[in-house]
Amino acid sequence: MTGEIRDIQKSYGKTTVLRGVTFSAERGEAVALVGANGSGKSTLLRVLAGVLSSQGGEFLWDGVDLLRSRPALGRTVAYVPQGTPLLEELSALDNLRLWYERDALAASLDGGMLRELGVQDFLKKPVSRLSGGMRKRLSIGCAISRDPQVLLLDEPTAALDLAARERLLDYFAAYCARGGTILLATHDLRELAFCARCCLLSGGVVSPYEYDGDARRLAQALERS
Numbered sequence: 364m365t366g367e368i369r370d371i372q373k374s375y376g377k378t379t380v381l382r383g384v385t386f387s388a389e390r391g392e393a394v395a396l397v398g399a400n401g402s403g404k405s406t407l408l409r410v411l412a413g414v415l416s417s418q419g420g421e422f423l424w425d426g427v428d429l430l431r432s433r434p435a436l437g438r439t440v441a442y443v444p445q446g447t448p449l450l451e452e453l454s455a456l457d458n459l460r461l462w463y464e465r466d467a468l469a470a471s472l473d474g475g476m477l478r479e480l481g482v483q484d485f486l487k488k489p490v491s492r493l494s495g496g497m498r499k500r501l502s503i504g505c506a507i508s509r510d511p512q513v514l515l516l517d518e519p520t521a522a523l524d525l526a527a528r529e530r531l532l533d534y535f536a537a538y539c540a541r542g543g544t545i546l547l548a549t550h551d552l553r554e555l556a557f558c559a560r561c562c563l564l565s566g567g568v569v570s571p572y573e574y575d576g577d578a579r580r581l582a583q584a585l586e587r588s
Contacts, residue, residue, distance in 0.1 A: 380403040
């Protein structure tokens with residue numbers, strides 16, 4: 364076992380969102396997080412990314428609690444939120460230059476993960492003129508600049524067309540094949556089918572959910588949550 368999330372707790376004032384979230388993730392595995400709107404999926408990812416503080420819990424990776432070691436968290440984890448936090452007035456290439464050293468950027472564009480994402484196809488375009496799929500690929504490209512072992516993804520293919528979704532899923536498969544681990548908050552059935560395991564977040568806690576392709580059963584589970 365490589366990663367363990369233990370007893371994560373988060374409250375906003377008197378409202379408790381996460382009551383003790385606990386689950387694990389293996390190296391090379393994609394784990395889906397499903398739950399009704401407002402169940403706390405985004406909050407959980409933001410806590411694990413270090414964007415939000417928690418009221419308790421651990422995020423262990425190879426025995427190190429990443430929530431108590433900012434340097435280890437920065438080396439290990441990359442977070443891609445639902446939006447695309449890019450500088451609109453800059454080109455795709457200039458956005459990448461903010462994240463990468465010169466040689467590392469050239470190597471990744473030539474035959475690394477940026478090449479697999481296909482960002483070389485639109486390097487000179489300003490972000491303001493990029494499609495939704497291009498923006499998402501560029502956001503992921505920026506996030507993986509430190510070669511992270513864990514990707515936290517919040518509905519990464521939402522509102523993208525079929526071709527863009529398939530390209531991203533191909534990249535996620537390549538990332539996992541290299542030993543990377545993905546934690547993916549999603550409502551998308553294609554993403555659920557891609558993931559090796561599924562966890563249902565309800566009432567502030569996580570329980571295993573076996574997704575068998577039955578969308579109606581999943582919808583009923585979410586209604587009950």
